[in-house]
Amino acid sequence: MxxxxxxxxxxxxxxxxxxxxxxxxxxxxxxxxxxxxxxxxxxxxxxxxxxxxxxxxxxxxxxxxxxxxxxxxxxxxxxxxxxxxxxxxxxxxxxxxxxxxxxxxxxxxxxxxxxxxxxxxxxxxxxxxxxxxxxxxxxxxxxxxxxxxxxxxxxxxxxxxxxxxxxxxxxxxxxxxxxxxxxxxxxxxxxxxxxxxxxVDPEMFNSSMDTRDIRKELNLENKFIATYAGALGMANDIDTILHAASMTDAPEIHYLIVGDGKERPRLQQLAKELNLTNLTFTGGVAKQEMSAYLTASNVCLATLQDIPMFKTVYPNKVFDYMAAGRPVILGIDGVIREVLESANGGVFIHPGKPEELRKAVMAMAVDPQISESMGKSGQDYVTLHFxxxxxxxxxxxxxxxxxxxxx
CATH class of the missing domain: 3.40.50.2000 (Glycogen Phosphorylase B;)
Structure with missing residues (x-):
């Protein structure tokens, strides 16, 4: 055909x-x-x-x-x-x-x-x-x-x-x-x-790969990394992540923004105004390299603006996070929340709430065994169902x- x-x-x-x-x-x-x-x-x-x-x-x-x-x-x-x-x-x-x-x-x-x-x-x-x-x-x-x-x-x-x-x-x-x-x-x-x-294509992700080199490259060898990976657009509400970072006073936690888009210059300026030393923008990354960034992370973040219509979406980044075997902190309500909770692959926070996001990241950092368990559960679920x-x-x-x- x-x-x-x-x-x-x-x-x-x-x-x-x-x-x-x-x-x-x-x-x-x-x-x-x-x-x-x-x-x-x-x-x-x-x-x-x-x-x-x-x-x-x-x-x-x-x-x-x-x-x-x-x-x-x-x-x-x-x-x-x-x-x-x-x-x-x-x-x-x-x-x-x-x-x-x-x-x-x-x-x-x-x-x-x-x-x-x-x-x-x-x-x-x-x-x-x-x-x-x-x-x-x-x-x-x-x-x-x-x-x-x-x-x-x-x-x-x-x-x-x-x-x-x-x-x-x-x-x-x-x-x-x-x-x-x-x-x-x-x-x-x-x-x-x-x-x-x-x-997801499960073969694109390797949750057991050695990520010491990429952590060294990012100068984050001993950090607990919370990563957002995806487009930096108006809808993605990256502001909530930046404000959560500004509220995080634990030196071992670092936020990573992997991606590019129209909002990137404004967000980098906001990060400068907030004096964020615990957040890094990597710029755009090819999909074939994304597995390494996700595997190097301890938890992955998904956010969207608090708009009723966004309850209808299936953001592909969430499936990628789960395929990489990483727990998800989900700031999106609706049908994707149902998927995450069915998979026991992470935790839901209300959209647009930086303090909730900060607390969720801290909880993951404090209990790595639960985080790893959620990551494995999510990975098994999307490999079977998506x-x-x-x-x-x-x-x-x-x-x-x-x-x-x-x-």
């Missing part, structure tokens, strides 16, 4: 960011799929254009996956308006790139950003093949809840576009069970929706089902 995926932020293990689509595509390629991805030539975390990119479309092959890098105006980190400009530029160039890919039996559009899903729909119409819409975040609801999108006219237009895509999709795929409930409330029929959650091998099998069945139905 020839599959075309339009995904502006597609990354491989050699880059920072989530690798869900890379991991799925690799497994489908091994099954004989011809898998092509139309992606941006600009990294969404740091805004830097990929080396070697030329013209409107650059071609490369990554582990059997055909990747077409479409030119994108590099303004993602300037402001909300300029971010939309960047999205719109990719919406146009991704269609041109997709047309250069040749025939397709099925086109996948993934959102957010929602504009790239429009590109995928256009390509499916031109190629006269099914359009599978993957919903990874509930846009525009998240933007409205966060106060990023305030204009009533723009909100109305965004919701009309959302409904337009739902109606025209041959099938809708979501990565959280709560998203399915949201779509049902929008009047989408249950048989049109499938759930393939976020998860294994990417099983998810790829489910996606293979879904793609064939959608293709046969269209035929």
């Amino acid at each position: 020839r599959v075309l995926l339009v995904h502006q932020a597609f990354v491989s293990p050699g880059q920072g960011g989530g690798t869900r689509h890379y991991e799925m595509a690799c497994r489908l390629v091994k099954r004989g799929y011809d898998f092509t991805v139309v992606a941006s030539d600009t990294n969404y975390l740091d805004g830097i254009r990929k080396e070697g990119s030329k013209g409107l479309v650059s071609k490369e092959t990554i582990d059997g996956i055909n990747v077409l890098r479409a030119y994108t105006i590099p303004t993602y980190h300037r402001s909300f308006v300029w971010r939309v400009v960047s999205f719109l530029s990719f919406m146009v160039t991704s269609v041109l790139a997709g047309l250069s890919a040749g025939k397709a039996d099925l086109v996948i559009g993934t959102t957010p950003p929602i504009f790239q899903a429009v590109s995928a729909w256009i390509l499916s119409v031109i190629r006269r093949c099914p359009f599978l819409l993957e919903v990874r975040d509930l846009w525009p609801e998240f933007a409205v809840n966060m106060g990023v999108l305030k204009n009533p006219v723009l909100i109305w237009m965004a919701r009309q576009l959302e409904s337009f895509l739902y109606a025209r999709a041959s099938h809708i795929l979501v990565n959280s069970p709560a998203y399915q409930d949201y779509l049902l409330s929008k009047g989408i029929k249950a048989e049109k929706i499938s759930v393939i959650p976020n998860g 294994n990417r091998d099983n998810h790829a099998e489910d996606l293979h069945k879904l793609l064939n089902k959608v293709s046969r139905k269209a035929a």
Whole structure:
């Protein structure tokens, strides 16, 4: 089967960011799929254009996956308006790139950003093949809840576009069970929706690896390390971690922020203002190096803003933490809390509460045996219930089902 995926932020293990689509595509390629991805030539975390990119479309092959890098105006980190400009530029160039890919039996559009899903729909119409819409975040609801999108006219237009895509999709795929409930409330029929959650490739993590070198490199040989690993965006509420660090007076505890994003300069300035000597920013780290950072940590942190819609999310970083065998301090309520508590893989704290976070870190440091037990329990749970091998099998069945139905 020839599959075309339009995904502006597609990354491989050699880059920072989530690798869900890379991991799925690799497994489908091994099954004989011809898998092509139309992606941006600009990294969404740091805004830097990929080396070697030329013209409107650059071609490369990554582990059997055909990747077409479409030119994108590099303004993602300037402001909300300029971010939309960047999205719109990719919406146009991704269609041109997709047309250069040749025939397709099925086109996948993934959102957010929602504009790239429009590109995928256009390509499916031109190629006269099914359009599978993957919903990874509930846009525009998240933007409205966060106060990023305030204009009533723009909100109305965004919701009309959302409904337009739902109606025209041959099938809708979501990565959280709560998203399915949201779509049902929008009047989408249950048989049109499938759930393939976020998860992990267990082989990408080694919880028993020797991390003395990385601890030495970070100058944290004898520290209890509490790590946040992921994007540094507005939604991620890294401020709570910084304020928890400012309240922590135990010299053996050190906070590590691994990742990059639009908010990094502001957060580094805040850390300077708080005079934090117990917190380090590493910058962006490739996914293939992430295992070492997580294994070197004693506990991992996951935070999001205290917004009702965030109760619906399955953040991939939580599954990565658990796969690495590390206990999780979870500042996110909702469906991901249910996963963590079912796994006995860590502790929940209320979102946006730095004092709760500080106390949870201290408790983990005081009782390392319980921490290690939680880490092992979480690792066993995600390996069994959220294994990417099983998810790829489910996606293979879904793609064939959608293709046969269209035929």
